[in-house]
Amino acid sequence: MKILIATDKPFAAEAVQGIREIVEKAGYELALLEKYTEKKQLLDAVSDADAAIIRSDIFDKEVLSAGKKLKIVVRAGAGFDNIDLDAATANNICVMNTPGQNANAVAELTFGLAVYAIRNFYDGTSGTELLGKKLGIHAYGNVGRNVARIAKGFGMDVYTFDPFLTKEQIEKEGVKALGSVEELYSTCQFISVNIPATAETKNSINYKLLMGMPKKAVIINTARKEVINEADMVKVLAERNDIKYVTDIKPDNHGELVSKFGDRYFSTPKKMGAQTAEANINAGLAAARQIVDFIENGNERFRVNKK
Numbered sequence: 288m289k290i291l292i293a294t295d296k297p298f299a300a301e302a303v304q305g306i307r308e309i310v311e312k313a314g315y316e317l318a319l320l321e322k323y324t325e326k327k328q329l330l331d332a333v334s335d336a337d338a339a340i341i342r343s344d345i346f347d348k349e350v351l352s353a354g355k356k357l358k359i360v361v362r363a364g365a366g367f368d369n370i371d372l373d374a375a376t377a378n379n380i381c382v383m384n385t386p387g388q389n390a391n392a393v394a395e396l397t398f399g400l401a402v403y404a405i406r407n408f409y410d411g412t413s414g415t416e417l418l419g420k421k422l423g424i425h426a427y428g429n430v431g432r433n434v435a436r437i438a439k440g441f442g443m444d445v446y447t448f449d450p451f452l453t454k455e456q457i458e459k460e461g462v463k464a465l466g467s468v469e470e471l472y473s474t475c476q477f478i479s480v481n482i483p484a485t486a487e488t489k490n491s492i493n494y495k496l497l498m499g500m501p502k503k504a505v506i507i508n509t510a511r512k513e514v515i516n517e518a519d520m521v522k523v524l525a526e527r528n529d530i531k532y533v534t535d536i537k538p539d540n541h542g543e544l545v546s547k548f549g550d551r552y553f554s555t556p557k558k559m560g561a562q563t564a565e566a567n568i569n570a571g572l573a574a575a576r577q578i579v580d581f582i583e584n585g586n587e588r589f590r591v592n593k594k
């Protein structure tokens with residue numbers, strides 16, 4: 288059995304070592320493709336792999352079809368919008384994620400970005416604080432829960448909207464549940480975007496939602512660029528010079544945002560939310576264990592595609 292780690296953005300060395308130990312203990316072989324620059328390298332690497340551990344690496348129809356022996360692909364992380372699930376099913380490939388394993392790392396970066404924004408990108412001028420401010424968590428999944436836990440430490444007033452949870456489920460954790468996404472955005476000065484990119488959520492954070500936000504609003508995006516309507520964000524930042532946007536996922540119109548709103552907009556150069564040794568170890572080792580358990584015992588617990 289050959290297990291491939293295909294990561295354009297490499298794991299920490301300790302995570303790769305931990306994966307290697309799990310794979311070799313099971314009697315399998317490990318192959319490593321990191322920082323690849325051409326799709327061809329990925330196509331070659333998957334050609335003789337039985338399983339793959341990936342991150343945001345694009346596993347489209349072509350890549351999945353090139354993996355003639357592939358039985359399972361595990362996305363070491365939460366979002367699997369980078370994988371063509373229908374093509375995987377058609378090729379009899381099981382796709383899994385490792386939910387929650389990198390959530391704390393992403394949540395911590397949320398506050399790194401928030402403080403950076405309200406201290407005016409550390410330009411030496413007087414900024415503001417998080418204490419006592421309203422934070423809206425959109426929405427309350429694994430990252431959202433960690434954001435809430437940390438926000439309480441900052442003394443923030445924490446709200447969320449999550450259509451998949453009841454008011455009781457949310458409020459027993461000391462977070463206020465609001466009835467709609469509009470209410471969340473109109474109530475909270477700070478918004479932490481924690482929704483996946485799906486057909487329903489793409490472009491859903493739009494002009495109307497953003498214009499409804501209170502004065503000195505700050506939008507912190509550690510989720511996906513696709514959930515923000517980028518043209519609307521430009522309009523909003525132009526019409527409301529009190530709003531700031533900080534993101535861990537460089538928008539397609541990054542250059543325009545920098546040139547027009549450089550003092551109120553910031554993007555990390557590369558998605559850094561899950562880029563910690565701890566998150567890499569948690570997610571990477573979980574992925575390796577899931578692969579071994581799938582091959583040895585047929586365990587499909589974290590499967591995300593149809594059979």
Ligand code: 3PG
Nearest residue numbers: 342343364365366558561
């Ligand atoms: C995720 O979906 O798990 C996060 O966005 C992290 O993605 P990454 O592994 O590509 O950093």
